[in-house]
Structures are given as structure tokens and as C-alpha cells.
Amino acid sequence: MLGPLVAIVGAPNVGKSTLFNRMVGKRDAIVTRQPGVTRDRLYGEVNRDPLRFRLVDTGGMTPNTAAPFAAEIMQQAITAIGEAGVLIFVLDGRVGATAIDRDVATLLRKSNRPIVLVANKIDTEKHEILVHELHELGLGEPLPLSAEHGRGMNELYERLETHLENAPEQEDETAIDPPLRVAIVGRPNVGKSSLLNRLVGEQRVMVSDIPGTTRDAIDTLLTVGERRYLLIDTAGIRRPGRVREHVERYSVMRAKTNIERCDAAVLVLDATDGIAAQDTHIAGYIHDAYKPLVVAVNKWDLIEGREKHAKKWEEDVRERLRFAKKAPMVLISALTGQRALKILDLVDTVHAAGSIRVGTSELNRWLEQAAASQKQAGKQAFRVYYATQTGVLPPRFAIFCNDPDKAHFSVKRYLENSLRDRFGFGASPIRMQFRSRRGEDR
Known part of the structure; x- marks a missing residue:
């Protein structure tokens, strides 16, 4: 209770x-x-x-x-x-x-x-x-x-x-099975609160055409069948130079904090406005927090010739949201409900991918094969010895090598992409820590 x-x-x-x-x-x-x-x-x-x-x-x-x-x-x-x-x-x-x-x-x-x-x-x-x-x-x-x-x-x-003493008690709906915490983030006036209200089915959060209506982060419990979500509606995140009010500055700080505490983030874009520079910055906040991401392009009902624009949006997201190249995308209308529930399916998918555990022996068979295709010449070449998974959500790996300082960015990127493809991590962020046998980390 x-x-x-x-x-x-x-x-x-x-x-x-x-x-x-x-x-x-x-x-x-x-x-x-x-x-x-x-x-x-x-x-x-x-x-x-x-x-x-x-x-x-x-x-x-x-x-x-x-x-x-x-x-x-x-x-x-x-x-x-x-x-x-x-x-x-x-x-x-x-x-x-x-x-x-x-x-x-x-x-x-x-x-x-x-x-x-x-x-x-x-x-x-x-x-x-x-x-x-x-x-x-x-x-x-x-x-x-x-x-x-x-x-x-x-x-x-x-x-x-x-x-x-005589007041009725409320049931604790989160005590038995903790819900999946989903932060709904984006620029002001892209339809975040409208999306939450559509998902919940009631006017849980105030909706207005005036940007900046939501000030606090609002948590709402949602049950769909046997699935449970804690939806976090956050204040719109503007460019730092456009945050004038003290209240709004604090709201933006709180929005970033709620990205940190979520299990997955839904980045809401405005289909009528295209991808703005601030959208890429918000995607960067999510990336830096190592949170799974779903991209929801809202107000799709207002786009004429939607079929021909769908592919263009997909290309733009992959090209311009460089932190969201692998993130699943869905074209929605919070107003009509079109594909709104699809967001929850995608959230489940990226969260499940981030929960995958890989056995140590299987992981090291992969590492041996990946290292063989990245042979480096010379005595001082970077070499990997073995790896172990240290955690999930996000998946975390310790890779032991001869010298962490020699782990070039291109090698890290290759190993991450190979690991992602081999074990089905999909769009989940991955943390890789390179360690020497002497205990040095990078």
C-alpha cells in the first residue's frame, strides 16, 4: 500500500x-x-x-x-x-x-x-x-x-x-513489478504532453499551443495489458541562448535529470518543422546518458503527401541525428492517435536489447574472431586478450588489452558495431571499457 x-x-x-x-x-x-x-x-x-x-x-x-x-x-x-x-x-x-x-x-x-x-x-x-x-x-x-x-x-x-487515521489508502501499483520508466523529451511545442495524454487516455497533463506549458516533470503510471510504464513528461528543452526565465532554466535542468533517471527516452520531433539543431543536441543528451532511444515524428496527420515524405524523414533522421542513426523511428499523430501505441512496442524492443547478457566463453569467441580481422602490423600494435560483460542497461563490457592508450577510435567503433550485430543489441547504447592487465582503464 x-x-x-x-x-x-x-x-x-x-x-x-x-x-x-x-x-x-x-x-x-x-x-x-x-x-x-x-x-x-x-x-x-x-x-x-x-x-x-x-x-x-x-x-x-x-x-x-x-x-x-x-x-x-x-x-x-x-x-x-x-x-x-x-x-x-x-x-x-x-x-x-x-x-x-x-x-x-x-x-x-x-x-x-x-x-x-x-x-x-x-x-x-x-x-x-x-x-x-x-x-x-x-x-x-x-x-x-x-x-x-x-x-x-x-x-x-x-x-x-x-x-x-480514517483516510483511504492507495494501492502501490509499482511495488510488485517496477514499471519501465520512459522519458518523453523534445523541443517546446512538439506535442510531448499531447502524446502522453493520448497514451494515458485522459487529460493527465495540460496541453496548450503556447510553448513552455509544462514546467515540472510529471510521472504517470500506464498499464497496457501486462506491460507497465512510468511515463515522464518533461519541459521542452530550448537552446541555452534562448532560455531566458530562471524558471525555464530550472525546467530544462530537470528535463536533463529525468533523461538520466529513465530506462528509455522518446525523442519527439515536429513533422511540420523539420529537424532543428536543438533536436540533435537533445539526442546528444540522451546518447551521453547511455539511454535507449525511440524517435517519434509527431503531427504526421498535418503532412500532405505523407507516403512520399516518409522515406525522406527516415533519411534525414539517420543523417542529421548522428546520435540516433540506429534508433527506431515511428511517424505518429498524438492528435488522432495514429501509431501512438507503436511507441511502446519500440520502447520494449530497445529496452529488451539493452538487457541482453552474453556468456563469457561466447563473448571471447566473438572477440577472437573480431581481433583476427583487425590485425595490426608492428611490435607496438594494439592487442586484445579477453573480455567480460560487467552489466546491463546499458550493456557494459570490460575488454582487456596490452595498452588502453593504443585503442584507436576506429578500433573501438569497429568492435562496438561488431558486438552489436553479433549479439542483437540493436539500437541499445553500449559501454566498452578497455583495461590493461596492470589495471589501467580507458
Whole structure:
């Protein structure tokens, strides 16, 4: 069991994400003074003996307004409220209850969920007098708290413990069989969130025509038959020179971090825009992280004469995405669903290839044959002696030789390609470490 779910809700810029980070013990949510940074639902876990529960951060709720993304953010927050067993309603204690806070309070009363009313940004005792007016909301005793400094956190946990005793627990769907972690990456506005929503079958992530809508990395569990995936929707990665906002810079850093933690990456391209230089850079990030890659060319439904353009796209990907020459490619439409599920089949294929183990005797028979075709003349020639596989995902090999410094790039490339073809590693990245018998590595 995962434990019950607690949702943090409230108006924009009252410190919800700061409180979320304080409770989960790490900086999962982006925090800034700019209102409206959190837009989707962001989940984390809180382990504080004897409490154990899941926590969800939501975007700033603005009922009855027509601000950009307001309706989408409200829908995400309402979904989180429906999932949760307990609500933490956060207000800015120094400002008092605003008209938006009162509208949110009205909505929360209808949820029939236990509510902990938190007056945030009360950094010192002298500010506590400001919270008394919050009694007018009729949601119980307001709790003075400073999420930034940790003040009042013990009392918050005490109140939560009282409510959580009767809150329903959630099943831990990942405990028995860990899902395959799939990062969906690409430039802004290529359709990453639309693809995730198509795969999941619900509006899990906000979709907009405005580039840069997704700020945090959002994890979504997906089950297809007996296959299980944890889909990670990431912020669009722009060229460094075009990343202006501090928030966006942090989003890009988080996107790269999520490439590091995934089992496979799906690079989404825009069929209407061609391959951009930044696409090649993102493919390079995936390559440097040694992650299996699937290339998904989105918005294929918008291309006229699709059949004649298909081969051209294949050629362009192989030629221009030099880090993705062997990666499988699929032409999709997140809007219509065309071939969207094919992505998961390809992810399974590249992940399975990266899981292959080769016996030591079979590996050394290959090495002997490969070395024989790469004979070098002269006394100081590079020679290989034997090899062993040291790991999988990615497949890792230690190759013992006379001198790692003499392992020329062309020899390494030849051995990697030969190894890939011989044992069926396909598009999986391979790590080869050359070692001397004296223990020196390269």
C-alpha cells in the first residue's frame, strides 16, 4: 500500500510548492516568486514516522477567472482533490483571505474532505496575530506556518495524523513489478504532453499551443495489458541562448535529470518543422546518458503527401541525428492517435536489447574472431586478450588489452558495431571499457 493521498491546494503564489518540497524533503517542485509556475499535478512521498503518505502539489486555483491556463489548472486541481483523502488549504497568512481564497474555500467545502487550513509565510510569532481573521472561512483553526523556514511543521503533521487515521489508502501499483520508466523529451511545442495524454487516455497533463506549458516533470503510471510504464513528461528543452526565465532554466535542468533517471527516452520531433539543431543536441543528451532511444515524428496527420515524405524523414533522421542513426523511428499523430501505441512496442524492443547478457566463453569467441580481422602490423600494435560483460542497461563490457592508450577510435567503433550485430543489441547504447592487465582503464 502507498498510504493515503494528501493534496496541497490554494490560490497562486501562496507557497504551495515550497511546502511540498519541505514535506517531501527535496526540491521536486519548481519554486519562484512568479505566480502560476506549477500547472500540472506533481506527486511525492512523505515518510515521517509514524506517518507515511503520498502528497500532490497542484497549480494555483483561480475560480471564476479567465486568466491564461486558469481552466486547465483548475481541472488538474479538481482531479487531485477527488483523488485525495485529506486537503491542505494554503493561504498567504500575511495578506489574509482574498476573494480568490474565499472562492477556493467554497469549492473545497463541497468536496467533503477533511481540510487543514494553513496560514503560510508566518515567519515569526509577531505575525501570528494576522491569521485570526481566517476563522471567517469556517474551515477550522488556521495553522500559522512558514514553509520556507520550517516553522509550524510539527503541528501540521500532528493535524494530518488525526485526519489520516480514517483516510483511504492507495494501492502501490509499482511495488510488485517496477514499471519501465520512459522519458518523453523534445523541443517546446512538439506535442510531448499531447502524446502522453493520448497514451494515458485522459487529460493527465495540460496541453496548450503556447510553448513552455509544462514546467515540472510529471510521472504517470500506464498499464497496457501486462506491460507497465512510468511515463515522464518533461519541459521542452530550448537552446541555452534562448532560455531566458530562471524558471525555464530550472525546467530544462530537470528535463536533463529525468533523461538520466529513465530506462528509455522518446525523442519527439515536429513533422511540420523539420529537424532543428536543438533536436540533435537533445539526442546528444540522451546518447551521453547511455539511454535507449525511440524517435517519434509527431503531427504526421498535418503532412500532405505523407507516403512520399516518409522515406525522406527516415533519411534525414539517420543523417542529421548522428546520435540516433540506429534508433527506431515511428511517424505518429498524438492528435488522432495514429501509431501512438507503436511507441511502446519500440520502447520494449530497445529496452529488451539493452538487457541482453552474453556468456563469457561466447563473448571471447566473438572477440577472437573480431581481433583476427583487425590485425595490426608492428611490435607496438594494439592487442586484445579477453573480455567480460560487467552489466546491463546499458550493456557494459570490460575488454582487456596490452595498452588502453593504443585503442584507436576506429578500433573501438569497429568492435562496438561488431558486438552489436553479433549479439542483437540493436539500437541499445553500449559501454566498452578497455583495461590493461596492470589495471589501467580507458
